[in-house]
Amino acid sequence: MFVKRFEEARPYDAPNHRGVVGLRLQGFEDRGPRNQWVGLSQFLPGGGAGPDSTPFEKVYVVFEGHMTVIAGGEEVVLGPLDSCTIPAGEIREIENRTNHICKMLVVIPYPSGAST
Template structure:
């Protein structure tokens, strides 16, 4: 068993992320993992990511607030407990268009 307390979860930065605070909850520098890593992104009002694709699958779960996700062709507004899968090579952009903070859980291959 490997426990990571939120207050000691390592922070990380990612290119194309604006007004976001990201923490690694499990995997990578947060500890061992064979298949995936977990991250928490806190998105301030007006914050989000650029439209970009990666070669790996990503899954997001909104924990609080409201997050708009777009693949460049369509967009969806996600609210608490809504989730989305982004396929390998599929573009995605996240945006917090509200006046309240949002939080989103990210799951990606290790």
């Protein structure tokens, strides 16, 4: 078992993101997960990401607040404990259109060639 306390999580910068602080909860550690990493994204009002795509799928789980997700010609608002999967290669945009912080768990496979 590999335990990482919240106090040990380190910030990371995500490309094409704005108004966000990301914390890596698990991943890219010697004893951490082998297939994916997990981050906590904290989006300020007006914060977001994209539009862009990645060569791997990602899963979003909103813990607090609301996040507008635009992908595949569809626009949805995710609220607490709502989740979605963005398929590999799909262009997506996310935006916090509220006046509250949105906290969202992000699960993403490691990029090709990257591992712990």
